[in-house]
């Protein structure tokens with residue numbers, strides 16, 4: 001039987017519940033256990049796919065095509081357990097399912113209520129992940145304890161331990177212990193209140209993970225333990241990490257959280273071996289080079305909107321032992337100021353995916369700059385579509401070329417809707433979604449990066465390269481290095497004669513891990529490292545040749 005860990009959050013939102021849950025999952029896997037992870041989101045949207053990145057950060061896509069909360073990205077980056085549609089449920093989905101059952105008459109005319117019908121549905125969603133192959137199911141409850149919306153979820157996880165036995169469930173509460181400058185001390189009261197609220201519902205947390213700027217003293221821990229009714233060793237400190245999020249698991253190990261979980265749930269665990277993660281930290285701490293990458297997008301000020309992209313760049317930096325400075329650049333700013341001042345200092349330019357017309361011309365300008373200046377370029381989804389538009393207009397001389405997403409009247413719709421997308425009117429879950437196979441051209445940059453010619457990557461888009469233009473583009477040195485197995489859909493383009501110019505219709509960022517950089521990201525960052533080195537030795541040469549003959553060269 002699987003054991004269950006429930007992670008709740010208190011005091012404030014944005015404490016990093018996702019990261020903590022993912023770190024716990026990673027530690028348990030590194031003790032030889034099989035783990036499945038899940039997030040229950042209290043908001044009413046039926047799927048996170050329709051939510052604005054402004055509000056909720058990126059939409060994270062799984063192999064099975066489900067569009068999920070970005071915390072699932074943390075889960076996949078930290079752990080190996082497979083994530084599926086069952087790994088993320090929202091209040092909207094829960095209610096929709098209960099209402100559908102009611103419509104089908106499954107409740108036999110009974111009054112349908114939050115307790116037991118909604119809570120039963122939530123419990124059945126949690127149970128879906130439990131099976132004989134899974135040692136631990138980790139369920140993170142979104143939101144903050146005390147929110148009206150989270151109540152049914154908390155009620156359901158309370159009931160869960162009644163159903164399967166207290167000894168098979170562990171409740172971890174993540175809380176904030178703020179430092180009050182005026183008082184010169186850490187304050188435990190918010191934690192006491194938040195645990196108080198949990199206990200009102202009937203949940204006594206087993207472990208408190210305390211997010212804090214400063215180390216907890218022995219007396220802080222004693223106080224928290226006493227007031228919150230937990231043993232002192234279950235008061236775990238999780239101090240802010242300035243250096244890297246990949247330090248989080250190590251600080252949990254320092255506090256022996258893995259040991260506590262294993263003992264309390266009586267898990268058949270092995271000793272902890274963290275070699276791969278130690279190697280990762282070693283590389284992070286000892287970079288051999290430093291480069292900078294410009295990410296030209298629409299949501300420059302919202303780091304969560306491109307979360308997986310920034311992470312994937314970091315992973316590629318780790319693989320190349322290079323410290324990568326990522327600079328988000330608002331594409332509209334390029335429209336206003338031109339690319340020269342904004343982009344000329346970067347070692348690589350990346351244009352991410354997106355929807356809507358705002359900032360498109362700035363992206364096209366940025367890509368032209370990367371192409372003409374021979375700067376390593378990686379385009380992703382909309383980034384590939386913009387690269388196609390740029391190439392059409394400026395290389396193939398197709399005036400007015402555009403995507404039919406943005407210009408229905410374009411004389412050259414080089415990016416267009418596929419026939420099976422033309423009849424779709426619903427917005428939620430109707431794109432080309434999830435893992436799809438692709439075949440790569442032997443000898444291409446893409447095939448070299450992957451070290452393979454058959455790959456699978458995740459998609460999330462409606463528009464595609466318009467095949468009418470394939471030959472014309474190929475005649476101008478655009479290589480279609482990746483296509484769907486039937487050859488009909490263009491999945492990767494690259495430019496021959498350019499230092500490194502690759503763009504993909506899929507989203508490679510969703511399959512990158514800190515311990516295994518995604519191949520295209522790795523190729524891109526590798527090219528940027530080389531470009532940087534070549535540039536610095538050129539400028540070194542230039543400054544030498546600037547010297548007058550009588551100047552010393554030392």
Ligand code: GLN
Nearest residue numbers: 353354381382461462463
């Ligand atoms: N808007 C484009 C499409 O739907 C690109 C989507 C994306 O970048 N994810 O095809």
